[in-house]
Amino acid sequence: MAAVRRFDIIYAQRRNPFMVAWWSASFPGFGHLLMYKNTTGVLLTLSEVIINSLAKINLAMVYSFSGNFAMAKQVLHPNWLFGYMFIYFFAIWDSYRCSIEANKHYELAMLENGRIPVHLMRSTGIQFLEKKRPLIAAYCSFLFPGLGQLYNKHIWLGFYGIFWWWIYLTFSHFYEALMALILGHNRMVISILNPQWLMFMPSVLGGAMYHSYTSSIEQNRLFRITQRQHLTDYYEKARIASMNGTETNSPLWMIGTFEHCTELEQALSMLEHSGIHPARIRPVLMDVHADKSLSIVDQRFDRTAKSVEIGFASATACSVFGISLGFILEWGPIIWGLIYGFGGFLLGFGIGLLIKSKHSLPHQKHKLPEVTVLVQYLNEEEAELIHETFWRYKAITVGRIDRQHANPAL
Template identity: 40%
Template sequence: MNNYTNDNTARRYKAHVSVLGTSQIHLRNPYIIGWWSAAFPGFGHLLLSKYLRGYALFIWEVVVNIRAHVNLAMVYSFQGNIDMAKEVLDTRWLLMYIPVYLFGIWDSYRTTVDLNKIYLLANSEDHRFNTFSLGAVEMNYLDKRNPVISVMWSLFVPGLGQLYIHRILTALFVIFWVVVFFYYSHIQEAVSLLFLGKVQQANSVLNPEWLLFLPSHYGFATFDAYMNTIENNKLYKEEQKNYLKKNYQATGFRILKGQKVK
């Protein structure tokens, strides 16, 4: 049940509130979006709420990266063992990896530029959008959230910050994959051994090929939760302002050079 429905009677909408989350268009820096796609293909598209494309690129990155041993080669490179890095790389997979990796960066940059233009048009048209959605299994509504809390929960477990601000699709995806990365990297087992003082044993159980996925995953989850909390708060304040102006402000009310004019 919605107070307004985005029924496509208007040409453009700035936002849409559904039981699965709040999707909105706002101004973004295309270089930052492109950078996240470079850090991990798919992240740039997820920041833009382009979920299907983001999921496809993310899964491609994990599968082909593991098959080509890109992360393992990076670990050897960091250690200065260049010959070993060259030896572990599987060129059959690597040659497929590079074009898709570059496509993810280019497409997220291009899409951001297009969405910035669409936002400027949608902002000038200023059509009303739904702010409340009630379904059989979930509900969602615009309100203010604390960005610090979003960051805090994301640092505990990636995906919890997205649950806090009701980005359900991103939250489920991020939580699923952080479990996969934890399991195959053996990081929790290594942390347990580290607390017991067994440093060498902790190092030996770690799988660096899977471990290297985690820093980008944590960084993305934290950034996405923080950024979307800020933008949702802006959207909430703007919608409240427009509602109060429409329903409570006198029609002859004007503000001119800092003075109220009636």
């Protein structure tokens, strides 16, 4: 269940309801954005910024975490606070509920195995599914929230995040404080920073990194599904057509193993362009685990993905404490926020490694082949062509079955 749109790629995705609820607690609306309920998510994030600022909740949190409870009571505005509480807890409950329902629809979509569109060409641009690097996406969001979403082709959400990050930077005076810190004026940092706006930033930064990281993994999963569907549909039709006489009885085979990647389709297209009939090409979809549902996960990130997700959540929470304490400690909010954030990530990552999931792959030292391609060849010239093409387009291994191996009696 996925759709490629002009300014976005949206898809159903299995989510942990508790993790969705956590991000709604961190910043109301984030949980809905994780499930691509963009309208609800955007409106909730806007209400969070507006009402939180009017009620001075972030400022009260800074005073509370630093032990100044009298000032926390003084700065709060009760007339805004009580309304805020209703919206806050509704966002948590609704995102949790929607996540459970969305997971049911996700499972139905997987069972139906419906075909997914992979390209969209319009005057506004070209959208298509491609493999992503989750760590690159998270790093882009770390540098500037919204860039990771643009990397994943969530155009509207990316520019929405960029716009609001500029707002937080401007009103918190973060860059000015950072410059003072770099120049060694540590005592000026606290007086420059605006804690009300600064306290929005850990949740936004952590949420953006989490969203971009998990979206990249999900797009990789969708890429594998669509490629498997294409290979099955296209070459099965060619095999059926070959039964009418176009199939050769040659026992000579070249064999290549691949990961799911665009280069695999390039290799097969190049072979067809070179005169090898599709009926002589047999892609075999490999299972990397006894549970076939795990054959479409990203081998390189599945083992640590949950740990990284928990690490992002833990880092966000800890950095909020670090920033608050930084207003009364010597090194200031920026340094203590980074220290607590980094420590929180390590803590969450370690906890994630200890949690065993039934949906995770066993550890493998090397990546396993996900598609094995068998190509019949008629002579040594074709064999050399296939051999070179496989290696040129990133085959993991290449081998051959010649006439002697195919017919041991000979």
